[in-house]
Amino acid sequence: MAVTAVPERTARQQPRPSVGSVASSAPAPLLQVEGLKTQFPTRGGWLTAVNEVSFELAPGTVLGVLGESGSGKSAMLRTILGLQPKSARISGEVILEGRDLIAMSARERAAMRGSSVSMVFQDPMTALDPVFSVEQQLVETIRRHHPMSGEEARGRALELLHLVQIPSPERRLKAYPYELSGGMRQRIVIAMALVSNPTLLLADEPTTALDVTVQARVLDLFHELKGREGMSIIFVTHDLSVAAEIADEIAVMYAGRIVEQGSVEELVRSPQHPYTRGLLEANVRPGQADRPEAIRGAPPNLANLPPGCSFAPRCDLVEDACWSALPEPVHVSASHFARCRLVTASESN
Amino acid sequence: MATIIGRRVAMAIPTLFGVSILIWLLLSILPGDPLAFLLPQDATPADREQLSADLGLDRPLVVRYVSWVGDVMTGDFGYSPFRRRDVSELIATAWTNTAILAGVSAVFGLTIGVAAGTLAGVYRGSLIDRAVTGLAIVGLSVPSFWIGILLLILFSAQWGLLPAGGIGSLEDGYLDYAKHLVMPVIAGSLITIAITARVTRASIVETYQLEFVDLLRAKGLREYQVLLHVSKNAMSPVLTTAGLQIGYLLGGSVLIETIFSWPGLGQLVFNAISARDLLVVQATTLVIAVTFVLLNLAVDILQIAFDPRQKAAG
Numbered sequence: 179m180a181v182t183a184v185p186e187r188t189a190r191q192q193p194r195p196s197v198g199s200v201a202s203s204a205p206a207p208l209l210q211v212e213g214l215k216t217q218f219p220t221r222g223g224w225l226t227a228v229n230e231v232s233f234e235l236a237p238g239t240v241l242g243v244l245g246e247s248g249s250g251k252s253a254m255l256r257t258i259l260g261l262q263p264k265s266a267r268i269s270g271e272v273i274l275e276g277r278d279l280i281a282m283s284a285r286e287r288a289a290m291r292g293s294s295v296s297m298v299f300q301d302p303m304t305a306l307d308p309v310f311s312v313e314q315q316l317v318e319t320i321r322r323h324h325p326m327s328g329e330e331a332r333g334r335a336l337e338l339l340h341l342v343q344i345p346s347p348e349r350r351l352k353a354y355p356y357e358l359s360g361g362m363r364q365r366i367v368i369a370m371a372l373v374s375n376p377t378l379l380l381a382d383e384p385t386t387a388l389d390v391t392v393q394a395r396v397l398d399l400f401h402e403l404k405g406r407e408g409m410s411i412i413f414v415t416h417d418l419s420v421a422a423e424i425a426d427e428i429a430v431m432y433a434g435r436i437v438e439q440g441s442v443e444e445l446v447r448s449p450q451h452p453y454t455r456g457l458l459e460a461n462v463r464p465g466q467a468d469r470p471e472a473i474r475g476a477p478p479n480l481a482n483l484p485p486g487c488s489f490a491p492r493c494d495l496v497e498d499a500c501w502s503a504l505p506e507p508v509h510v511s512a513s514h515f516a517r518c519r520l521v522t523a524s525e526s527n
Numbered sequence: 528m529a530t531i532i533g534r535r536v537a538m539a540i541p542t543l544f545g546v547s548i549l550i551w552l553l554l555s556i557l558p559g560d561p562l563a564f565l566l567p568q569d570a571t572p573a574d575r576e577q578l579s580a581d582l583g584l585d586r587p588l589v590v591r592y593v594s595w596v597g598d599v600m601t602g603d604f605g606y607s608p609f610r611r612r613d614v615s616e617l618i619a620t621a622w623t624n625t626a627i628l629a630g631v632s633a634v635f636g637l638t639i640g641v642a643a644g645t646l647a648g649v650y651r652g653s654l655i656d657r658a659v660t661g662l663a664i665v666g667l668s669v670p671s672f673w674i675g676i677l678l679l680i681l682f683s684a685q686w687g688l689l690p691a692g693g694i695g696s697l698e699d700g701y702l703d704y705a706k707h708l709v710m711p712v713i714a715g716s717l718i719t720i721a722i723t724a725r726v727t728r729a730s731i732v733e734t735y736q737l738e739f740v741d742l743l744r745a746k747g748l749r750e751y752q753v754l755l756h757v758s759k760n761a762m763s764p765v766l767t768t769a770g771l772q773i774g775y776l777l778g779g780s781v782l783i784e785t786i787f788s789w790p791g792l793g794q795l796v797f798n799a800i801s802a803r804d805l806l807v808v809q810a811t812t813l814v815i816a817v818t819f820v821l822l823n824l825a826v827d828i829l830q831i832a833f834d835p836r837q838k839a840a841g
Contacts, residue, residue, distance in 0.1 A: 261741055292747030299745075304738040307756050309834050319746045354835040370746055 206276070207234040208410050209378055214270035214280075216250075216257045216434075224267065225481040227253035229434035231270075237377070240404055240411040242425030242442070244418060244457065248477050250434035251414040252300070255380045258412075259297055260287040274378060293323045296371035297380040301387040302363035306355040312366055313351040316373070323374045338369040342399060361392035368399065379403070379411045385420060393420075400424055418461050422446055427513070430454045433478050433488035440514030450508075450516035452493045487518070495520055531838060532828055539824045546816045547599070551592055554809050565608055604810040609802045614810045617795060621779070622814060624694055625791030628715065628784075629776035631708055636716030636776075637769050640723025647724065648731025648761075649754060659724055666721030675714035675786040682710060692788035711787040715780055719772045726768045730761035762833045770826035777822070778815040 216228035228250045235241055243251045256262050258272050260279060272279040274295060279287060299305040307315060316335035317328060326334070332351070339347035342365040355363055364384060371379055381400070385393040397420065404411060404424070415421050421428050422442050429439040430451065438451040449455045456473035475492035484490060486501040493500065499519060507515040508523050562578055579585050583594070598605065604614035647659035683691040695707035734740070734757045743753045779792030788794075792811055799807035831837045 256741075259745055261744055288744070288747050288749060290747070291745055296747075297742075297745040299738065299742055301738065305742045307739045307743065307760065308836060309759050310756065311835075318748065318752065322747055322749075322752070356836050367742065370742070373746075 208237045208275065208408075209235040210271070210273040211258070212271040212273070214254065214257060214272060215268065216253055216262060217267040218263075219265055219267075220481050222479075222481040226434050226483060227480060228257055229483075231431075231434070231436055233429060233436065233439065235378070235410045235412065237408050237410055239427065240413055240425045242421030242428040243412060243414045243431055244416065244421050244428055245431035246416055246457075246477060248480070249431040250480075251431050252382050253434075254431070255297060255382050255412065255414055259291060259295060259380060260284070261297075292319060292371075292376075293374040294376055295378040295380065296373070296376045297382065298364070298368050298371050298384045300383040302360050302367050303387065305367050306363055308355055311352060311354050312358075316351070316366070316370060319370050319373045334373075335369075338372060339366070341372065342366070342369045344369075359392075360388050361396060364388060364392075364396055365399065368396075368403075372403070375406075375409070377408055377410065379409055381411060381413045383415055384413075386415070386417070397424060418446075418457055430457065433483065434480060435488065435517065437489065437518070438514075438516040440511070444511060444514040448510070450510055450514070450521045451489075451518045452495050452520070453489050454516070456492075531831060535824060535827050539820055542820050543817060546820065547596060547813060548592065550809060550812050550816065551595060552588075554805050555588060555591070599810075599813065605806040607799075607804050607807050609799075609804045610807070614806050617807060618792075618810050618814055621790060621792045621795040621811075624789060625779040625784070625793065626777060628708065628711055628789060628791060629773065629779070632712045632716040632719065632776050633769075633773045635712055636719030636772065637723055639716075640720045641727050641765065643720070644724040644727025644765075645731055645754075645758070647728040648735070651732055651735075656728070659728065663721040663724045666717045667725075669717070670782075671714050671717055671780065672782040672786055674717055675710065675783060678710045678714055679786065692786070694789055711783050711789055714786070715776065715783045719776065722768060722772060723765065727761070727765050730764045731757060734761040759833060763830055766826050766829055766833070770822045774819045774822045777818045 211234070212232050214228055214231045215226065217224040217226050219225075231250075231254060233241070243254070245251045253262075257266075257268055258279065262268060268280060270280060274290070277290075279290065279295075282290075306312075313332065313335060316338065317331040320326070320331040320334050321328075324331075324334075335351060336347055339350060344350050344362060344365050350358065350362065350366075355366075358366070364387075368384070384400070385396050388396060400411070400413070401424065403409065411424075413421065413424050425442055427439065427441050428445045429436045430445070430453065431437065432453050438445065438449070438454045445454065446458070449458055453473070456471070459471040460473060461470060473492060478484065478488050478491065484501065486499075486503055487493070487496075487505050490496045490500040497519070505517045505519045507517050508519075508521040509515045510521060510523065562575060562582075562584075566575060566578060576585075583591065586594075602615055604618060606612075607614050607617060610617055643659045643663075647656040650656055679691060682689040689709055690703075690707050693707060695704035697704055737760070739760075740753060740757060743756055748756075777792075779794070779796070781793040781797045783789065784791045784793040785797065792815065796808060796811040798804075799811065
C-alpha cells in the first residue's frame, strides 16, 4: 500500500484556509470540511460531539477515521450527511464539489444524499427496513435519483447486486432482509449506497457488526470500490488494522477533535500523539505474548471539556502547560500533524 | 401464506369451543331460577317439573350442552318466551342495527384516530402534537354517556337539528337515516378516536427512532417516502387496537344504545338481563364473543400481510 504525500495537503496546514487559497496550488479537493462543530443539548449543557474538525479529501482517496466509542467519528459522518436531529447545533462548512452541505436547504441536501454522497451504516441487521423487500428498497433508491421505469430500475438493481458480489442475485432481490445473513445485508446496504456512483462514500464502521470471516470479505469489497473512478471514502473504524488496510490516510479522533492525521505509513511507523501511541499499543500484534496495553481512564465528558488538551487526564506524559491551553496542530511532515505540545515540528515546516 | 392462514383459522376453532362452554356453563350454574318467571304464582311442584321437562332442563349438563351447541350451529338459539320471538330473529335484527352503528363509528373513529396520531407522531413536540395528546386524554376521561347527553341537549333539544333517538328508516331517505346516526356515532367513537390516536402516535414516534429511518434519509428519500416506510412498520400495534375497538363497537354499547334508543345488541342484552331472559343473554354473549374471536383472526391475517417476518414465525 504505497502512500505518497499529495501536494495539496500543504493547503490544509494553514489553520483556516479560505476556499480560494486552496485552488491556487493544487487540484480542488473533492471534500473540504472546515471548522465543523456539532453540539447536542443535554441537561448538563451543550455536548460537543464534533469539535472544530477540518480536513480535506482528494478525489479517489480513502480517509480512515480512527477513534474509540464516543470520539465523535460517527457523529461527524452524520453531520456531513445532514442526518443530525433538528435540536443539534451545527456550524462550520462541508464543501462537497463546491457546494456547502451545511448551508444548503434540507431539500437540496436530500437530493445530494444518495447521489453525490451516500453512507454505509454500522449494523446491517437494523439498517434495512424489515417489511420491504430488497428489490423495493433498491428500486425506490434508484428511481429517486434516476427517473426510469420500474423494469429498468429492477435491471439496475440486479446489476448492483452483481457488483457487490451477492450470490444468486435474482433470488436475493425478492428476499426480505430477515431472510439474509449479516454479510449479505451489508452488501445490500453497500449496493444502495452505490446507486448513483457517489463521489463520496461515508462508511460508519461497516465491518464492526459482522463475523470475522465476513468482515474480511466485506473489506475486500471496499478495496475493490476504492479503485472505482473518482470515489473517495471516509472509513470510520475503531480498528487500527482495518484502517491501515483500507485507508491512504488516517485521522485519529479524540473527544470530537482530530488529534493526529497523516498517511498510514507515517502514522503507524511514527505515531506522534500519546493517544495514537496508546491506540497502537492497545492493538494485538502477531506473535505478541503479553496482553496489549490498554489506555488508562475513560474519554472525557463531552458536555464539560477541560480548557486544555482533552487527553491530558489520561496522558502519561502530561505537563502543567497541557492543562491550560489547547494544543495547536504541529506538523512533523507536510502530510502529518499532531495536536500535542510535546511534538516537535519538522524543520522543513 | 395460505397454510399459515389455515393454521390460524384452525387455532381459532378450539377458542370458539372454549368460549361456548364458558358462556353456557356460566349461565347454567349461576344462581337464579329461570322457571320462577315463567310459572304462574300458584304453580304446583308438578307443574314445575312438567315445565322443566318440556324445556329439557331435567337432562344432565353434558347432554344439554351438546344439544345446545347442535342447535346453535344450525342457527337455532331457542325461543324467547318474554319477547315471544325466536332468539335468532331478535339477535339478527339487533346485530344488524349494532353492526351499522359500529361500522360507521369504526370508520369514523379509526380514520380520525390514525390521522391525528400520525400527524402528532410526525410533528412530535409541535403544537399539533400537544393538541392531539391533550384531546386524546380528554376523550378517554370523559364518559361517552355524558357526551351523548350533552349532544342530545344541544343538537336536539336546543337547536332541533338532529333527531333525539331511534333508528332511521331507509324509506325516509338516506339523509334522515344519516341524521339518526350522527350523534350515536360521535358519542360512541370518541374513545376509539382517543385510543387509536394515542397508539398510532406512540408507534410512529417509536418507529421514527429506528435505524433504518436514517438509511432511508441517507438514500435521499423524500420525507413522505420515509413516512410511508415508517407507517407500514408502525402498523402492527395500530391494527391490534383497531381490532379490539371494532370488537367493542360490535359488542354494542349499552350506554350509547340506551341514550339514543338504538335497538342494537347492547339494548337487547340489557333488557334480557333485566328480564332474566337467559337464552337471549346466552346467545348475545356468544355472538359478541364469536365476533371478537373472528376479528382477532382477521387482524392476525392482516398482520401477516403487512409484516413478512410473521410468515416465517408462523
